[in-house]
Amino acid sequence: xxxxxxxxxxxxxxxxxxxxxxxxxxxxxxxxxxxxxxxxxxxxxxxxxxxxxxxxxxxxxxxxxxxxxxxxxxxxxxxxxxxxxxxxxxxxxxxxxxxxxxxxxxxxxxxxxxxxxxxxxxxxxxxxxxxxxxxxxxxxxxxxxxxxxxxxxxxxxxxxxxxxxxxxxxxxxxxxxxxxxxxxxxxxxxxxxxxxxxxxxxxxxxxxxxxxxxxxxxxxxxxxxxxxxxxxxxxxxxxxxxxxxxxxxxxxxxxxxxxxxxxxxxxxxxxxxxxxxxxxxxxxxxxxxxxxxxxxxxxxxxxxxxxxxxxxxxxxxxxxxxxxxxxxxxxxxxxxxxxxxxxxxxxxxxxxxxxxxxxxxxxxxxxxxxxxxxxxxxxxxxxxxxxxxxxxxxxxxxxxxxxxxxxxxxxxxxxxxxxxxxxxxxxxxxxxxxxxxxxxxxxxxxxxxxxxxxxxxxxxxxxxxxxxxxxxxxxxxxxxxxxxxxxxxxxxxxxxxxxxxxxxxxxxxxxxxxxxxxxxxxxxxxxxxxxxxxxxxxxxxx
RNA sequence: GCCCGUGUGGGGUAAUUUGGAUAUCCUGAAGGCCUGCGGAGCCUUAGAUUCGGGUUCAAAUCCCGGCGCGGGCGCCA
Numbered sequence: 001x002x003x004x005x006x007x008x009x010x011x012x013x014x015x016x017x018x019x020x021x022x023x024x025x026x027x028x029x030x031x032x033x034x035x036x037x038x039x040x041x042x043x044x045x046x047x048x049x050x051x052x053x054x055x056x057x058x059x060x061x062x063x064x065x066x067x068x069x070x071x072x073x074x075x076x077x078x079x080x081x082x083x084x085x086x087x088x089x090x091x092x093x094x095x096x097x098x099x100x101x102x103x104x105x106x107x108x109x110x111x112x113x114x115x116x117x118x119x120x121x122x123x124x125x126x127x128x129x130x131x132x133x134x135x136x137x138x139x140x141x142x143x144x145x146x147x148x149x150x151x152x153x154x155x156x157x158x159x160x161x162x163x164x165x166x167x168x169x170x171x172x173x174x175x176x177x178x179x180x181x182x183x184x185x186x187x188x189x190x191x192x193x194x195x196x197x198x199x200x201x202x203x204x205x206x207x208x209x210x211x212x213x214x215x216x217x218x219x220x221x222x223x224x225x226x227x228x229x230x231x232x233x234x235x236x237x238x239x240x241x242x243x244x245x246x247x248x249x250x251x252x253x254x255x256x257x258x259x260x261x262x263x264x265x266x267x268x269x270x271x272x273x274x275x276x277x278x279x280x281x282x283x284x285x286x287x288x289x290x291x292x293x294x295x296x297x298x299x300x301x302x303x304x305x306x307x308x309x310x311x312x313x314x315x316x317x318x319x320x321x322x323x324x325x326x327x328x329x330x331x332x333x334x335x336x337x338x339x340x341x342x343x344x345x346x347x348x349x350x351x352x353x354x355x356x357x358x359x360x361x362x363x364x365x366x367x368x369x370x371x372x373x374x375x376x377x378x379x380x381x382x383x384x385x386x387x388x389x390x391x392x393x394x395x396x397x398x399x400x401x402x403x404x405x406x407x408x409x410x411x412x413x414x415x416x417x418x419x420x421x422x423x424x425x426x427x428x429x430x431x432x433x434x435x436x437x438x439x440x441x442x443x444x445x446x447x448x449x450x451x452x453x454x455x456x457x458x459x460x461x462x463x464x465x466x467x468x469x470x471x472x473x474x475x476x477x478x479x480x481x482x483x484x485x486x487x488x489x490x491x492x493x494x495x496x497x498x499x500x501x502x503x504x505x506x507x508x509x510x511x512x513x514x515x516x517x518x519x520x521x522x523x524x525x526x527x528x529x530x531x532x533x534x535x536x537x538x539x540x541x542x
Numbered sequence: 543g544c545c546c547g548u549g550u551g552g553g554g555u556a557a558u559u560u561g562g563a564u565a566u567c568c569u570g571a572a573g574g575c576c577u578g579c580g581g582a583g584c585c586u587u588a589g590a591u592u593c594g595g596g597u598u599c600a601a602a603u604c605c606c607g608g609c610g611c612g613g614g615c616g617c618c619a
Contacts, residue, residue, distance in 0.1 A: 022560085023560090024560045025560095027560095030563095030566085031563085031564075032563065036563090038562065040562065040599085040600085043599085068563075069562095069563060070562075070563080071562085071563065113619075150619070152619095153618075153619060154618075154619090155618085155619075267617080268617090269617095270617050271617095272617080278615090279617095281616085281617050282617095283617075284617045285617060286617090288617090290617065290618085290619090291618075291619050292619095294619095295619095314613090315546090315547075315612080315613055315614085316613060316614065317614095317619095318546065318547080318613075318614070319545085319546075319613095319614055319615075320614090320619090322546090342547090344547090344548090344612070344613085345612070345613075347612090374582095377582075381580095381581095381582075382580090408555085409554090409555075410555085410556085412547075412548085413548080413555090413612095414548085414611085414612055414613090416554090418553095418554090420569095421553095421554075421569085424568095424569075425582055426568090426569085426582055426583095427567085427568045427569060427582090428554090428555085428567065428568040428569080429568085429582080431582050432568095432582060432583090434582085435580080435581095435582050435583080436582095436583090438580070438582095439579080439580060439583090442579075442580060443579060443580095446579070447579090480559095481559075485556090489555095489556065489566090489567085492567070492568085493566095493567085496567080499583060499584070500584070500585095502579080502583080502584090503575095503576095503578090503583070503584050503585090504584085506578090506579070507579055508579045509579085510579090541580095542580095542582080
């Protein structure tokens with residue numbers, strides 16, 4: 001929960017004692033006042049409504065109240081907004097302050113099958129998950145992230161078998177494993193032996209051959225390591241891992257199927273549950289379990305320790321999630337709050353991404369090219385920087401840029417990856433944001449820390465102060481709708497306000513220096529706070 | 543075919559939940575600022591709500607239909 005001087009709420013509460021208005025009748029103003037109240041429902045006597053509301057607005061933070069058409073616009077004193085931000089930072093080290101929630105949240109994200117490098121499509125999952133995790137933490141809810149490692153099923157068995165068949169005496173490197181995996185897939189249709197071997201291993205695996213399960217876990221963990229290395233480059237660190245095989249090893253899947261037995265129907269030996277006119281199978285004819293059953297077990301497991309479960313899923317999982325949710329709530333008394341966050345697929349401008357056709361861009365490729373490109377620009381713009389500085393900055397730009405370009409798009413929209421956009425560092429981009437921060441830092445390093453108690457602010461100063469003050473409203477919204485793109489939009493708005501201020505308000509040596517530096521120092525803090533939510537790495541020099 | 547989602551300037555994108563003022567911002571195009579505290583900047587101009595109906599004082603937003611696009615319809619995951 002966020003704690004700050006919520007002027008909107010204070011005004012609304014007061015207005016509610018006079019007239020019946022809804023919370024959403026008042027919103028943040030854009031061009032017309034700091035806050036604005038819709039009074040269409042009072043339009044027959046709006047003059048009277050206006051004058052009664054106006055005279056009730058006797059709070060100290062009110063600058064003025066105006067009637068414009070069917071709206072009442074409220075202007076807040078900039079000095080009060082700046083005080084609010086500064087006091088909170090001074091007292092609590094952050095604006096807004098938070099009240100620590102007692103509940104615990106678990107965000108499951110990425111969970112890519114450990115059968116290949118992570119590409120720019122899958123990374124959308126990780127970036128959304130990690131940003132939502134950071135936002136919820138910031139909001140005051142204790143959270144962890146979790147990667148569900150899918151190490152059962154034919155895909156991972158093929159990875160294991162590929163190594164045995166094609167690279168048996170070689171070291172288990174990621175390259176060898178992926179090569180063997182590809183070979184299994186290209187040969188499985190023409191070679192009945194391979195099909196049979198996969199089948200045999202699968203049955204052995206499912207009946208709980210713990211020796212085999214462990215060997216396959218080891219194999220998968222090598223590819224998994226390469227995935228988490230890619231994530232780490234973007235500043236994404238998973239708190240916990242859960243191996244799907246553990247649920248088979250410890251018999252949880254069998255238990256679940258037992259406990260549901262009254263609700264299950266059979267077709268031969270295969271068991272299914274009926275939802276509407278659909279049959280959702282939990283086990284196969286041979287008794288082995290299916291994804292749906294294992295996912296039920298996994299969710300029940302998550303709910304044992306967490307009050308709030310968030311799953312980040314590709315939109316191809318929509319039906320699955322709907323059915324899962326239905327069974328969890330109607331047959332299993334699922335105790336936790338659960339949210340499913342879906343995201344649209346990422347395609348390339350050359351068409352759909354396809355591992356088999358080789359039409360993919362891996363995160364490692366993208367990262368390397370972005371580092372290269374930004375390093376070239378830094379060398380040109382700042383030839384005096386050392387190699388270490390160039391390295392540090394270009395890595396920060398690459399991680400920030402990749403994250404920002406993906407998170408700024410509303411998750412449920414499809415996204416087309418384009419190299420020229422990924423490598424554009426102007427306008428709505430991470431370097432634009434990082435640069436504004438560096439400018440602010442440069443000013444701070446050149447000025448002293450002096451007091452100022454001016455009440456008068458020009459339009460640029462006012463706009464920037466307001467942009468800082470409204471941060472909690474954006475944060476609240478992004479938590480309410482579990483949307484990280486709202487924060488991206490906010491940061492861009494904040495930075496634009498700063499750049500306009502910077503160009504129009506000279507500071508060093510100016511008579512307004514002390515007043516303006518108060519604003520700059522607050523801006524620096526809000527930037528650090530908000531950029532961190534998206535994993536944008538701010539540097540004092542860029 | 544059926545089900546779910548989506549459609550905003552040349553390209554991308556916000557506002558759509560909760561109907562409300564002049565539809566945001568970026569890019570690209572045309573022009574401009576600046577011996578400037580860091581130009582990865584700032585300003586100006588032109589340019590958009592898929593089509594048809596409906597509800598409403600008011601529709602990008604809600605409802606119905608068409609068309610386009612994405613996803614799903616496995617004893618795969």
